[in-house]
Amino acid sequence: MAAAMLIVLILVATIDVTWSETASERLAAAKKALEYVNRVENSQCSGGTEEVLQLVFNTSVWRVYTEPAIRTANVLSSIIQIDGNLDSLEEKIFYTFVRNNVHGDSLIFGSAIALEPGLYSLYERFCPYSFKKNGSVSAFDIAVNYNYLSNGTEWYNAVRVKDFGNATVKQDSITFNASTTSLQFDQPTAKYENGHWTFPYYDCGGGDIWMVTYSAPIFDLDTNKTPIFKGVATIDIELTNVDINQCDLSDESDGGALDVFRGTHHCQATTKCVPLIGQGFRRGAYQCHCVDGYYFPVVDSSIRAYSGYDIERYIDKYFGLVTIPFRCLPCPRGCDTCVDDTPCLFPMELGIRIVVVLFAVIMIVGCCVVSFVVFKYRTQMVIKTASPIFLHLMCLGAILMCCQLFVAFPEPTDISCIIEIWPQHLGFSIMFGALIVKTWRISIIFSVGSVKRVSLPDIALLKRLSPLVSLFIIVLLVWSIVDPPSVHILTTTSSLKFFTCAVTYWHYAMYGGEALLLLFGVYLCFTVRKAPAHFNESKHITWAVYNAIILGSFIIILTQFMAVSNGPDVLYLLLLAQHQVLITITMVLIFAPKFWALYKGSGSDGEAGVTTITGRVKQQLPTTVNKLRSDVRSTAVQTDDINLEMIATRSDSIKTSKYSSKVSPLLEVPATSFKPDESNHSES
Numbered sequence: 001m002a003a004a005m006l007i008v009l010i011l012v013a014t015i016d017v018t019w020s021e022t023a024s025e026r027l028a029a030a031k032k033a034l035e036y037v038n039r040v041e042n043s044q045c046s047g048g049t050e051e052v053l054q055l056v057f058n059t060s061v062w063r064v065y066t067e068p069a070i071r072t073a074n075v076l077s078s079i080i081q082i083d084g085n086l087d088s089l090e091e092k093i094f095y096t097f098v099r100n101n102v103h104g105d106s107l108i109f110g111s112a113i114a115l116e117p118g119l120y121s122l123y124e125r126f127c128p129y130s131f132k133k134n135g136s137v138s139a140f141d142i143a144v145n146y147n148y149l150s151n152g153t154e155w156y157n158a159v160r161v162k163d164f165g166n167a168t169v170k171q172d173s174i175t176f177n178a179s180t181t182s183l184q185f186d187q188p189t190a191k192y193e194n195g196h197w198t199f200p201y202y203d204c205g206g207g208d209i210w211m212v213t214y215s216a217p218i219f220d221l222d223t224n225k226t227p228i229f230k231g232v233a234t235i236d237i238e239l240t241n242v243d244i245n246q247c248d249l250s251d252e253s254d255g256g257a258l259d260v261f262r263g264t265h266h267c268q269a270t271t272k273c274v275p276l277i278g279q280g281f282r283r284g285a286y287q288c289h290c291v292d293g294y295y296f297p298v299v300d301s302s303i304r305a306y307s308g309y310d311i312e313r314y315i316d317k318y319f320g321l322v323t324i325p326f327r328c329l330p331c332p333r334g335c336d337t338c339v340d341d342t343p344c345l346f347p348m349e350l351g352i353r354i355v356v357v358l359f360a361v362i363m364i365v366g367c368c369v370v371s372f373v374v375f376k377y378r379t380q381m382v383i384k385t386a387s388p389i390f391l392h393l394m395c396l397g398a399i400l401m402c403c404q405l406f407v408a409f410p411e412p413t414d415i416s417c418i419i420e421i422w423p424q425h426l427g428f429s430i431m432f433g434a435l436i437v438k439t440w441r442i443s444i445i446f447s448v449g450s451v452k453r454v455s456l457p458d459i460a461l462l463k464r465l466s467p468l469v470s471l472f473i474i475v476l477l478v479w480s481i482v483d484p485p486s487v488h489i490l491t492t493t494s495s496l497k498f499f500t501c502a503v504t505y506w507h508y509a510m511y512g513g514e515a516l517l518l519l520f521g522v523y524l525c526f527t528v529r530k531a532p533a534h535f536n537e538s539k540h541i542t543w544a545v546y547n548a549i550i551l552g553s554f555i556i557i558l559t560q561f562m563a564v565s566n567g568p569d570v571l572y573l574l575l576l577a578q579h580q581v582l583i584t585i586t587m588v589l590i591f592a593p594k595f596w597a598l599y600k601g602s603g604s605d606g607e608a609g610v611t612t613i614t615g616r617v618k619q620q621l622p623t624t625v626n627k628l629r630s631d632v633r634s635t636a637v638q639t640d641d642i643n644l645e646m647i648a649t650r651s652d653s654i655k656t657s658k659y660s661s662k663v664s665p666l667l668e669v670p671a672t673s674f675k676p677d678e679s680n681h682s683e684s
Helices: 003-007 023-041 060-083 091-102 154-160 308-318 350-376 388-407 414-446 458-482 505-527 538-566 568-601 622-640 652-656
Strands: 108-115 128-133 136-141 168-175 182-189 210-221 227-238 271-275 286-290 305-307 453-455 487-491 497-501 609-611 617-619
Touching: 060 091, 060 108, 060 168, 060 182, 060 210, 060 227, 091 108, 091 128, 091 136, 108 210, 154 210, 154 227, 182 210, 271 305, 286 308, 305 308, 350 388, 350 568, 388 414, 388 458, 388 568, 414 458, 414 497, 414 505, 414 538, 414 568, 458 505, 487 538, 497 568, 505 538, 538 568
Parallel strands: none
Antiparallel strands: 108 128, 108 227, 128 136, 168 182, 210 227, 271 286, 286 305, 487 497, 609 617
């Protein structure tokens, strides 16, 4: 209270702010209060201020400091009940009360006792007051020069007008030593709820500090035993060293008395407010630190944050005129946090990726050329016995798999990760499915133990290939919907990040299914190992399948180990290597012998031998040439929707010979040996 109380230093409001009002209204009032705080500190005040402001704040954290005032008020109320007034107390007792309330290391700055006229007959108005000053406690009667009874004195009159009908009244008794009877009297008792907190105010011209006052009522009783007001005992809480926290109130932070100022900071969207501790009752006691993903533009600054004091001064000067410049700069792409513009993403080498794409183009062009050659020479025996339509399907599957390299060329996204799995696995199912299905037909035809007619035209094989491709499509569709592939961020050993499509259990499940398909192909190659050489490409198919399983698995495993240490470009190169294993080597193993046969003998039978499906020329006995040519053509056209009468061996000894796997060349068999047996005709 000090000298400032001589002129009504309590802040009375022009804006009525209550807890029932909206958050925006409370925030506006708090900002106005802060403007007042700043204005008072920067002005030459003396004897108070006429500012009119009302501010609701949380006083519960200061409740512990109100006990001295409440106890003092209740002691004086007890004396009034015994003596009827306070004349029995010497003046120095009052000063002892207020000095005792101030002593101690706490936030209590001052204490006062203000009495109603007539209660202490020695003075018409009596208000002893003590306060801390320069490490000691001073006390004097402020009523000498200040009329605390005026209606503008909130700390006194706000309690004076209260209704104390519900105040506690107890019956006490005292037995003095000089008396044998007890003194019975009613004792009104003040509680915390009976008192009153003022708004924060600046003790201008007195202690020159910010403070807030709590007043506890002093009671007497009327004829109806109802408590009536007779004065107050007060304590002043010093706010000078209480920090004003303007930052947002979060769930993790502890609440405070001045939480009403929360959210009044001016940190911009790229920053977050961090309160400064020990700054006292001052506006701007915060710093604006950069949020994650942004960095402070002055990289050589010792404090990488904007000062709240600077921001508040800038707001006072330029608010509404220019854009507030206190913003942080965005981190380079891929950086969660950063201190400057140093990149966090692994730089992709465009040259490497262009080379990979050129390889993909060459592979696609090569597949198209292969398909064209197959189409052109589709009537030649070496092509016809290999089922041209399935050779075309192999080329189609290879082209689809090559398309994965185009999808993986740019930086991956969630959409591209979903798209990427389709050409990869659908192309695999078409390419290797066609290879395995046509091998299955040869296995069925030449595994028959006796002379039979077997009808497996291309259309029948396509019907068997369709379920396999459909199964892959269904799995890919479910995968894309239920658990779609997404982008995953990896960090290299050099702390650089890069984006890649995450490898999940779906990938491993697909790889496992494809490996089983390839192993089935190996089994089929084993079953057709004794087929005539014109149809037997099992060795090359086996090589292709083993290559796909072993080298393909090795590259997949190598990709997982090298991803973190080498970055996206190496992964892209490994993807190209995987395609070379699955596509290029397979195509070379399957088509190179056929094209070599076309080059050497145009895929036709010579007078001295027969060019096989694998490109070898088998020498024939002169007596068997015409018969063999007739049988081979008959078997070849089986692949073109015509029934085949099985080629039989001359004797059981040939079939049981340890060299019987080398079926070609076939010896001439008497015409009587080839009588179709309609009863053994089988269509599969």
